Amino acid sequence: MMKAKQMTRDKGITLALLAVAFLILALLPQITSGYILTLLIDILKFAVLTVGWVIFSGPSGYMSLATAAFYGLGFYIAAVFSGSIPFSLLILLAGVSSFVVALGVGALTLRLRGVYFTIFTFALVLLVQNVVLEVERVVTQTRGRFVETVSTEGVYYAIFIVFVLTVVSAVLIRRSRYGLALQSIGEHEEAAAHSGINVVWTKVLTFASSAVFMGMAGAIIATRRTYIDPYIAFNLNTSFLPVLMAMFGGMGNLVGPVLGAALFTYIGEILLTRFPDLYMLLFGVVLILSMLFMPNGILGLAQGIWRKMKGGGRAPA
Amino acid sequence: MTALRDILITGLLLGGLFALVSVGLTLQYGVARVLNVAHGEFIMVGAFLTFWLLGSVSLNPLLSLAITGPAAFIVGFILHKTLFRRLMHSSPSLDIFEGRSMLASFGLLYVVQNLARIIWGSDVEGYTFLNSTITGAQIPLNRLVALAFVVVLGGAFYFFLARTRLGKAIRASAQSPSTAQLMGVEINNVLAICFGLGLALAAIAGSLLSTFFAIQTTMGLGYTVIAMVVVVMGGLGSITGAMIGGIILGLVSSTVTFFHPSLTMIAYYVIFIVLLLARPKGIMGK
Numbered sequence: 001m002m003k004a005k006q007m008t009r010d011k012g013i014t015l016a017l018l019a020v021a022f023l024i025l026a027l028l029p030q031i032t033s034g035y036i037l038t039l040l041i042d043i044l045k046f047a048v049l050t051v052g053w054v055i056f057s058g059p060s061g062y063m064s065l066a067t068a069a070f071y072g073l074g075f076y077i078a079a080v081f082s083g084s085i086p087f088s089l090l091i092l093l094a095g096v097s098s099f100v101v102a103l104g105v106g107a108l109t110l111r112l113r114g115v116y117f118t119i120f121t122f123a124l125v126l127l128v129q130n131v132v133l134e135v136e137r138v139v140t141q142t143r144g145r146f147v148e149t150v151s152t153e154g155v156y157y158a159i160f161i162v163f164v165l166t167v168v169s170a171v172l173i174r175r176s177r178y179g180l181a182l183q184s185i186g187e188h189e190e191a192a193a194h195s196g197i198n199v200v201w202t203k204v205l206t207f208a209s210s211a212v213f214m215g216m217a218g219a220i221i222a223t224r225r226t227y228i229d230p231y232i233a234f235n236l237n238t239s240f241l242p243v244l245m246a247m248f249g250g251m252g253n254l255v256g257p258v259l260g261a262a263l264f265t266y267i268g269e270i271l272l273t274r275f276p277d278l279y280m281l282l283f284g285v286v287l288i289l290s291m292l293f294m295p296n297g298i299l300g301l302a303q304g305i306w307r308k309m310k311g312g313g314r315a316p317a
Numbered sequence: 318m319t320a321l322r323d324i325l326i327t328g329l330l331l332g333g334l335f336a337l338v339s340v341g342l343t344l345q346y347g348v349a350r351v352l353n354v355a356h357g358e359f360i361m362v363g364a365f366l367t368f369w370l371l372g373s374v375s376l377n378p379l380l381s382l383a384i385t386g387p388a389a390f391i392v393g394f395i396l397h398k399t400l401f402r403r404l405m406h407s408s409p410s411l412d413i414f415e416g417r418s419m420l421a422s423f424g425l426l427y428v429v430q431n432l433a434r435i436i437w438g439s440d441v442e443g444y445t446f447l448n449s450t451i452t453g454a455q456i457p458l459n460r461l462v463a464l465a466f467v468v469v470l471g472g473a474f475y476f477f478l479a480r481t482r483l484g485k486a487i488r489a490s491a492q493s494p495s496t497a498q499l500m501g502v503e504i505n506n507v508l509a510i511c512f513g514l515g516l517a518l519a520a521i522a523g524s525l526l527s528t529f530f531a532i533q534t535t536m537g538l539g540y541t542v543i544a545m546v547v548v549v550m551g552g553l554g555s556i557t558g559a560m561i562g563g564i565i566l567g568l569v570s571s572t573v574t575f576f577h578p579s580l581t582m583i584a585y586y587v588i589f590i591v592l593l594l595a596r597p598k599g600i601m602g603k
Contacts, residue, residue: 040439061412063416063419075469089564108594108595109593112500112593112594112597114412114415115346115352115415115553116549116553116593116597118352118416118419119352119545119549119593120590120593122545123542123545123546123586123589123590125588126542126582126586127587127589127590130582130583130586131583134579134580134583137579227445236538240420240423243420244420244423247417247420258511275602277455278435279429279433280430280431281427281432281435281522283424283427283430284424284425284426285424286424286429286460287420287421287423287424287427288400288421288424288425288428290402291417291420291424292400292403292404292421294435295404295407295408
């Protein structure tokens with residue numbers, strides 16, 4: 001009884017905190033502008049990509065490096081259609097196209113297991129990059145395209161709404177039949193198949209759902225740049241960073257990836273402004289060190305320390 | 318006919334080099350279970366060390382192999398003993414270790430590439446070495462010499478794996494690390510040696526290709542992709558497969574380059590993806 005009461009109170013506190021955070025983020029453009037807003041756009045972008053990545057790759061254990069493919073698709077949707085259709089429709093279109101493309105890609109590739117799937121998605125990004133480069137060279141005879149820009153506030157609200165959408169969807173998917181099925185696939189795929197789960201359909205559908213948010217983020221962020229080309233749109237860093245951020249934060253729940261995205265983006269920002277020349281080098285060092293010393297992420301590290309302080313023998317969650 | 322002959326010869330020359338690059342990667346993955354995304358960076362380091370030794374002490378590029386290879390081996394050995402071994406012990410399962418070690422190697426990519434950029438800058442560099450052609454065919458001498466080195470090195474390496482005690486230990490560890498350990502194989506040393514050998518082969522390949530290709534500190538990732546294509550083609554972890562795959566990709570490359578140079582990269586990926594879907598275990602995979 002005591003425990004149940006404690007849990008409902010904990011849940012209430014969490015919800016209240018979330019509501020406050022939501023309000024602050026929603027009202028922020030009224031109070032501040034410029035640098036902080038730009039930084040927040042960046043953080044929210046990575047939070048969307050990271051949470052989106054975790055929707056599929058977290059429970060299933062299939063490490064996808066295709067994020068940049070869908071994000072870049074969003075970029076190109078924005079480049080082709082910006083100016084001719086409203087911003088909101090543009091974002092929607094990017095989400096839908098990413099979903100469709102991911103359905104196709106997923107249906108083709110999700111029978112590959114483990115490292116083969118990872119290598120495939122890695123190559124996919126580079127293939128798309130080279131194909132777009134070649135198509136542009138032959139058809140439009142240029143390398144890049146121009147995108148119509150949107151006001152900073154507009155971009156901020158768009159990415160904020162998509163962020164909320166991503167988190168809510170992630171929670172809903174996690175609790176749905178598909179989320180549980182995906183979890184059991186991650187634990188033991190054969191066993192999941194034998195207990196009546198449609199393994200392929202579950203994987204393909206969740207993979208495609210996670211791609212929606214990546215495409216949307218791409219379409220929004222593309223308007224921050226005036227010029228895009230295949231190297232900017234289909235950049236391998238976009239594939240690797242969400243994985244790192246998820247690991248950096250910890251993948252046990254959804255707070256980890258968001259925290260990881262925020263901290264990692266912020267650290268990156270500090271490194272970039274203080275040591276512009278050494279930025280990437282230090283970034284690599286941070287990455288290796290975090291793999292070495294906190295393989296379960298910051299949350300995992302904090303939980304470990306907490307458990308040690310309490311001296312309890314509770315099994316790890 | 319001359320076109321066909323040229324395509325064939327260029328393909329074989331390139332294929333030998335691809336094979337050398339890929340054997341290193343397959344050794345790292347097949348035995349040490351590290352999918353080393355930074356593999357190409359050590360090709361770049363090998364190439365730049367050779368370029369730098371030629372410029373500063375005018376060391377013959379072919380002699381510089383004796384420096385770049387062992388140096389990369391030592392770096393790889395230490396990297397495995399410190400970084401990857403620790404990761405292996407902190408990971409609950411092999412799958413998780415593969416994920417974490419790949420991400421750590423991605424960090425390594427940044428570190429190595431940026432250190433190189435700070436030391437050598439980001440310009441395209443190159444030098445001429447033995448660039449006379451053999452009469453009758455369009456084969457530059459430097460490429461032929463590189464191929465000779467690849468064949469000799471490949472043969473020596475094959476002999477090492479097939480005939481020596483350490484080679485046997487490596488093959489045993491590739492099959493089953495725990496059983497190999499029970500049979501008295503010093504598994505930690507073997508894994509570190511394999512990782513080091515992988516980097517050494519990468520650096521040697523880099524030194525060789527710098528004799529006829531332009532080099533740049535950002536060139537690594539392209540070679541990593543080629544090595545991955547070849548390794549998957551041949552079957553992850555299979556050394557013979559990597560050699561066959563390398564030759565095949567070399568021939569494909571020279572054929573496509575002959576007809577439509579700008580489609581070479583796309584051809585790599587298309588072959589790669591089709592192969593991965595049709596036969597994920599690769600040519601020599603079990």
